[in-house]
Every structure is written in structure tokens, then in C-alpha cells.
Amino acid sequence: MYRTISEIINAKTTTEGEGFIVHRAFPNYAVRDFDPFLLLDEIGPIELSPGEAKGAPDHPHRGFETVTYVLEGAFEHKDSQGNSGKLHSGDIQWMTAGSGVVHSEMPEKEFTQKGGRLHGFQLWVNLPKKDKMIAPRYQDVPSSKIPISYSSDKKVRVKIIAGESMGETSVIETKNPIIYLHFTLQPDSEIIQKVPKEYNSFAYVAKGEGLFGTEKKLAKKEQAVFFARDGDEIMISNGLNAKNPLDVLLLGGIPLGEPVARYGPFVMNTQEELDQATKDYQNGKMGKINF
Numbered sequence: 001m002y003r004t005i006s007e008i009i010n011a012k013t014t015t016e017g018e019g020f021i022v023h024r025a026f027p028n029y030a031v032r033d034f035d036p037f038l039l040l041d042e043i044g045p046i047e048l049s050p051g052e053a054k055g056a057p058d059h060p061h062r063g064f065e066t067v068t069y070v071l072e073g074a075f076e077h078k079d080s081q082g083n084s085g086k087l088h089s090g091d092i093q094w095m096t097a098g099s100g101v102v103h104s105e106m107p108e109k110e111f112t113q114k115g116g117r118l119h120g121f122q123l124w125v126n127l128p129k130k131d132k133m134i135a136p137r138y139q140d141v142p143s144s145k146i147p148i149s150y151s152s153d154k155k156v157r158v159k160i161i162a163g164e165s166m167g168e169t170s171v172i173e174t175k176n177p178i179i180y181l182h183f184t185l186q187p188d189s190e191i192i193q194k195v196p197k198e199y200n201s202f203a204y205v206a207k208g209e210g211l212f213g214t215e216k217k218l219a220k221k222e223q224a225v226f227f228a229r230d231g232d233e234i235m236i237s238n239g240l241n242a243k244n245p246l247d248v249l250l251l252g253g254i255p256l257g258e259p260v261a262r263y264g265p266f267v268m269n270t271q272e273e274l275d276q277a278t279k280d281y282q283n284g285k286m287g288k289i290n291f
């Protein structure tokens with residue numbers, strides 16, 4: 001049975017870090033979190049002049065995972081454990097903050113100097129109570145290693161960031177089962193994606209517009225579609241008369257069903273744990289970036 005839609009929400013334009021523009025699907029006035037997901041930001045798309053790009057300098061995280069997906073432009077990151085790297089178009093970084101890291105997420109130096117188009121996504125995935133204090137872990141996956149599958153008529157393409165779709169399985173490991181799929185649907189095509197009944201699931205339209213769910217409701221660029229947990233398949237189509245491709249992210253995961261206490265970059269289960277996180281950060285227990 002196909003899932004119906006519970007609500008469609010317009011992403012809210014806001015600023016992050018040093019002042020770069022994001023379209024925030026949630027949290028917002030209507031959706032505080034969508035267990036196990038805590039946040040989805042679309043970074044840009046924005047055309048930047050030389051020297052104009054801004055990022056998020058040194059800041060901590062504890063208790064969840066941040067997933068960065070670059071579509072256009074380039075980012076560089078460093079952290080308190082001595083890791084560093086660059087992310088280019090199509091690359092993914094799945095960072096398990098666990099007990100805590102301090103990291104910086106900046107536009108790449110060269111990109112900043114030259115300017116250009118910047119577009120990407122950051123997703124926050126909650127960790128279950130038992131995993132909140134695990135050792136931090138990075139999964140940096142270049143675009144070339146991310147599985148891609150096509151429908152037989154080639155009208156549908158999917159990048160499998162997490163989970164399974166159209167015969168392919170992701171290379172990224174997640175603590176809890178998660179699906180994170182990037183579909184591109186040419187006009188006159190549709191997808192029916194299996195999503196286990198117990199998963200919460202939502203879609204975010206990155207480009208174009210399409211019809212979603214049993215009701216075939218229209219959703220457009222910068223809108224998030226939240227599905228009800230009433231079926232085990234999700235239907236998305238790009239209509240017969242559509243003029244443009246539809247680019248959509250489809251996400252799903254088993255709700256943790258645990259209390260969420262969040263304060264800025266920390267997401268724990270209780271206020272005491274949040275206070276501890278703040279203390280640990282202030283006392284330097286999450287380290288610092290010194291290179």
C-alpha cells in the first residue's frame with residue numbers, strides 16, 4: 001500500500017555559521033524533529049562572488065550524526081581529532097559525532113577565492129541513547145564510490161547514500177537502519193520505493209516539482225513532504241506534461257522513541273546530559289583544532 005501525506009512544509013530561509021543562507025526544512029514551527037531526524041538544511045543554491053563564501057568555523061557536536069552532501073562547489077573540514085579533508089560535487093561526509101568533536105566546515109579556499117555556485121545539504125540524524133557517547137567516526141565517501149542505479153528506460157536515476165533502492169545497496173554504514181536516496185526523475189516517470197512500515201519518512205524537493213503519495217499532491221522546490229506511517233511504499237511522480245526533471249531526496253528511518261533534549265550543537269536525552277555536554281566542551285574535553 002502507498003503512503004499518504006501527513007503534511008507539506010515550506011523550508012524556511014535562515015542563516016547559519018558566519019552568515020551563509022540555508023533553506024531549513026526542519027526544525028521549525030510545525031515540525032520540531034522527525035524521529036530519528038533532527039534537521040535538514042539545504043545550503044544555497046547560491047551564486048557567490050570571489051571572497052564572498054562563508055562557512056561554520058570551529059564548533060562542537062555531541063550525541064548525533066551530521067551528514068553533508070555537496071552538489072555544487074567545494075567544502076573543507078577539520079576536526080579536533082586531527083582529521084581534515086575536502087568535499088567536492090557529489091561527495092558525502094557521514095560524521096558520527098558520538099561523545100563529541102569540535103570541527104570546522106568551510107567553503108574550500110580555492111573555491112572561495114574564485115567564487116561560483118554553492119549547493120548542498122546537511123542532515124542531522126539522532127543517535128540512540130546507547131550510542132550517544134560512542135567514539136566519533138567519519139565516513140568520507142567520494143562521489144565515485146556512491147552507488148547509482150537507473151530504471152530500465154533510464155528516466156529515473158537514484159544515488160544510494162544510505163539504504164537500498166533499485167537493486168543497489170549503500171556503502172555507508174549507519175547505526176540504525178536509515179534510507180537516504182537522491183532521485184532524479186525525468187518528465188513522465190515515477191518511482192515506487194519500498195520503505196518499511198515502521199520507518200518515518202519524508203522527501204525534500206531540491207529542483208522542479210512533482211506529485212507525492214497516494215493523493216498525488218503537488219510539492220515544489222524548497223518544500224518538504226512528510227508521509228504518514230500507513231503503508232510500505234512511497235510513490236513519487238514527475239507528470240506526463242512536466243517540463244523539468246524532478247530532483248528529490250527521500251529519507252526514512254526507524255523512530256528511536258526516546259526523549260530529545262537539544263541545545264544548539266548538542267542533542268542528548270536529558271537536560272543534565274546537555275549541561276554536561278556544555279561543561280565538557282568548555283573544559284576542552286571535546287578537544288580543539290590546533291592545526
Ligand code: FE
Pocket residue numbers: 056059061066103105
Ligand atoms: Fe557542524
